Amino acid sequence: MTLADASYPDDLRYHDQHDWARIEGDAATFGITWYAQDSLGEVVFYDPPEVGAAIDKDASYAEVESVKAVSDVIAPLSGEIVAVNEALGDAPELVNEDPYGEGWLIRVRLSDPGEADQLLGAAEYRKLLERE
Amino acid sequence: MSLLATPLREKHVELGAKLVGFAGWEMPVRYEGIKEEHAAVRTHAGMFDVSHMGQVEVEGPAALAFGQRALSNDVARIEVGGAQYSCLCDEAGGVLDDLFAYRLGGDRYLLVTNSANHTADLAWLGRWSRGFDVAVRDVADRYAMLAVQGPHARAIVARALAIELPSRMRVAAVRIGGRPALACGTGYTGEDGVELLLDPGVAPAIWAELLDAGVVPCGLGARDTLRLEACFHLHGNDLTPERNPIEAGLGWCCAERTGFLGAEAVARARREGTAELLVPFEIEGAGIPRPGNPVLAGGEPAGTVSSGTYSPSLERGIGMAYVRAGLAEPGTAVEIDVRGKLRPARVASKPLYSKER
Numbered sequence: 001m002t003l004a005d006a007s008y009p010d011d012l013r014y015h016d017q018h019d020w021a022r023i024e025g026d027a028a029t030f031g032i033t034w035y036a037q038d039s040l041g042e043v044v045f046y047d048p049p050e051v052g053a054a055i056d057k058d059a060s061y062a063e064v065e066s067v068k069a070v071s072d073v074i075a076p077l078s079g080e081i082v083a084v085n086e087a088l089g090d091a092p093e094l095v096n097e098d099p100y101g102e103g104w105l106i107r108v109r110l111s112d113p114g115e116a117d118q119l120l121g122a123a124e125y126r127k128l129l130e131r132e
Numbered sequence: 133m134s135l136l137a138t139p140l141r142e143k144h145v146e147l148g149a150k151l152v153g154f155a156g157w158e159m160p161v162r163y164e165g166i167k168e169e170h171a172a173v174r175t176h177a178g179m180f181d182v183s184h185m186g187q188v189e190v191e192g193p194a195a196l197a198f199g200q201r202a203l204s205n206d207v208a209r210i211e212v213g214g215a216q217y218s219c220l221c222d223e224a225g226g227v228l229d230d231l232f233a234y235r236l237g238g239d240r241y242l243l244v245t246n247s248a249n250h251t252a253d254l255a256w257l258g259r260w261s262r263g264f265d266v267a268v269r270d271v272a273d274r275y276a277m278l279a280v281q282g283p284h285a286r287a288i289v290a291r292a293l294a295i296e297l298p299s300r301m302r303v304a305a306v307r308i309g310g311r312p313a314l315a316c317g318t319g320y321t322g323e324d325g326v327e328l329l330l331d332p333g334v335a336p337a338i339w340a341e342l343l344d345a346g347v348v349p350c351g352l353g354a355r356d357t358l359r360l361e362a363c364f365h366l367h368g369n370d371l372t373p374e375r376n377p378i379e380a381g382l383g384w385c386c387a388e389r390t391g392f393l394g395a396e397a398v399a400r401a402r403r404e405g406t407a408e409l410l411v412p413f414e415i416e417g418a419g420i421p422r423p424g425n426p427v428l429a430g431g432e433p434a435g436t437v438s439s440g441t442y443s444p445s446l447e448r449g450i451g452m453a454y455v456r457a458g459l460a461e462p463g464t465a466v467e468i469d470v471r472g473k474l475r476p477a478r479v480a481s482k483p484l485y486s487k488e489r
Contacts, residue, residue, distance in 0.1 A: 041150075041353065042165045044442045045420055047473075063471070065420050067166040067442045068353050070471070 006034050009100055013116055014125035015058075015076035020100065026113050028077055031104045032064065032095065035129055041066040043095040048084040049106065055079060057115050062105060064095060077115045079108035138183035139276045139332040143339050147349055155248035157184040160351040170357050170444040172348035173321050177282035179339070179347045180355050186250030187275050187329070188243040188257060192266035195239040202260055203233060204377060204398070206387035210235040215301045215318055217385050219377045220253060225397030226373035227380065229253050230365060232318055234303040242271070242303075242314070242329075246367045260393065275314075276335035280347060281325030281358075289315075289326055292345040293338065297326055309334025320355065322362025322483060357441050360450060361485035363412050369423055370410060370438045370452050379406035379454070381482075408435060409460040412480045415449035415468065419475035426469040427453045427477075434459055434466060445485045449475070 012020040018036035022029045037043065045065040055061040060072035061081075084106050088094060095103040110116075120128065135158035144151060149160035160181065162169065172178040190198060199207035203218040210216045212235050220229040229249040234242045245253045250272060257268045280289050290297050298304035300317040307313060311331035319325045330338060343349065356366070365371050365380060376394075377386050378401035388395040388402070415421060421440030428434055440451030451468075459466060464479040 038150075041162055042167050044167075045418065047418070065442070067357060067444065068161065070420070070422065 006038070007100075008034065008122045008126055010122045012100065012122065013076065013119035014122065015074060015119055016125075016128055017058075017074040019074050019076045021076040021116070021119065022100075023077075023110075023113070023116055026110045027082070027107065028079070028110055029104050029107050030076060031099055032073060033125070034099050035132075036071070037096045037099050037103075040064065040071055041068055043092045046085075046088040046092045046095065046105070048086075048088070049081055051081050051084060053081045054111075055081060055108065064092070064105075073105060075108075076119055077108065077110055078112055079110040081106050082109050083107040136184070138181055139335040140181045140183065140339055143336055144181065144349075149349070149351060152352070154352060155184060155246075157247060159184060160349070162351040162353045163349045166351070166353040166357060167444045169348060169350035169354035173282045173323055173350060173354065173358055174445060175283065177280060177285040177288050177325075177347045178350035178354065179342055180279040180281070180350050180352075181277075181339070182279050182327070183276040183332070183335070184247040185277050186245035186247055186253065186270075186272045188245060188250075188254060189240065189269045189271045190243065190257070190261075190266060191240040191269070192264070193239055194264040194266045195241055198261055198264040198266045199233065199241055200390040201264070201392060202257055203231075204382075204386040204392050204394070205233075206390055207233060207241075208390075210241075212236075212238060213298065213302055213304065215303050215316060219371070219382055219385060220256070221377065221392065221394030221398065222373060223393055223397070225376040225394035225401060227367070227371040227375055227377060227382075228256060228373055230367050230371055230382075232316070234314070234316060236303065236305070236314075244277075248368060273332075275329040276332040278328045278330065278335070278339065278342075279319055279321075279325065280328065280342065281319045281321040281323045283324060285323070285325035285347070288345050288347055289328070289342070292341050300324070309338050320364055321358040322364070322486065323358075357444055360439055360441055360452070361443055361445055361483065363452065363482040363484055366439055375454070376401045376406070378402050379408055380410045405457060407457060408454040409457050410438065410452055410454050411460050412452050412482055412484050413450070413466065413468070413477045414446065414480050414484065416476040416478060419468065419470045419473060420449040421451040421468045421470055421475070421477070425471075427455055428467045428469060428474065429456070429459050429464075437468060440468075443485065449477075450484050455479070
């Protein structure tokens with residue numbers, strides 16, 4: 001398996017629980033950061049939430065599981081789930097290989113796009129990691 | 133308190149290992165990834181730094197007599213150069229530790245203990261050795277320990293280190309890196325292989341040699357998935373002082389006729405049966421069981437998972453659980469409550485994985 005190198009793209013917003021959001025107007029895609037997948041190790045199971053479910057900022061909406069550990073996935077923003085990444089059912093390792101691309105977790109219609117102001121930019125998130 | 137470091141810590145850091153605290157030691161949990169390391173041991177050869185494990189030497193004219201008192205198995209059956217698995221039980225038959233005993237000489241045995249139990253084991257052995265003409269010595273500082281496991285492990289070790297290796301369940305005095313060492317035909321992965329007890333000073337050079345010879349470094353993560361597929365017990369999970377060897381499925385390593393500490397309780401458990409039994413199980417669909425997950429049968433509480441993980445070989449959740457004795461038959465359908473989701477599972481036979489299956 002080829003693991004992605006450490007990276008934190010500048011066009012994403014970050015939650016301090018190691019989740020990212022790619023925001024496009026009132027819609028967003030969520031996933032876990034390079035740091036999160038590296039801490040977990042090889043992801044072997046993703047239990048996706050239901051499309052249509054409401055999620056709340058800072059609350060868990062799913063679980064990703066590696067051989068060794070299970071981790072709650074925290075919603076960086078509030079909204080309603082409009083899509084889940086079905087490909088992860090058969091290939092959960094995509095979360096490790098391409099955490100910001102093929103390894104995305106859910107797409108959401110945001111209920112309060114203004115919440116994005118509370119998230120971190122890439123530089124701030126990198127600084128937070130230096131302290132971990 | 134800071135974590136203890138093995139002589140190989142710098143080697144692990146060089147390789148980019150993810151280090152974690154384990155039983156007071158800073159140990160590598162993985163290098164490249166658990167699945168790859170697991171596969172290397174199943175198909176080729178992997179090596180584990182297990183220098184955290186404890187070693188106790190028992191020596192003296194009464195070494196055998198004391199061994200019979202302290203260890204559950206029939207120590208008299210170990211020939212010089214032989215190895216044997218045993219439980220260390222308390223008076224009530226509770227399992228204080230599980231260990232390998234190696235007979236190094238006529239009246240000299242080496243016990244390899246679990247690191248988390250090493251200090252308590254030493255105190256226990258010291259206390260019960262009073263009245264026996266025997267010395268119980270902590271020799272953990274004398275040894276680094278490398279487990280080299282996998283179908284090609286023996287051939288690679290024998291060639292790279294130019295030593296003759298003992299057969300399975302035997303131990304041999306050898307020289308490694310120019311220093312006295314022990315090579316043991318034992319392991320914890322369900323594969324063929326050896327465990328090397330060597331001088332800590334030469335351990336880094338030997339690690340590097342084996343790495344050059346193509347042995348894949350493996351962390352504690354793969355060690356756990358491998359041992360659970362083979363249904364080897366992990367003390368602290370599957371064995372505890374609250375459980376006796378009979379309910380843990382270890383009656384085969386208990387020889388009550390030797391009068392070992394706890395023999396009466398073990399004999400009673402064997403005779404009368406136990407309320408619960410440790411069984412291996414496989415999850416039938418999605419879900420990965422973890423220690424502490426409740427087991428249900430027909431919607432009723434039926435037991436608790438003691439070990440659970442994702443099996444890289446079987447590509448599904450596997451584990452061991454203590455269940456009501458009536459549910460122990462292989463094939464029995466149960467459910468595992470994995471954080472609120474009921475996952476169908478089936479009691480299996482041991483081992484959960486073997487090449488012959």
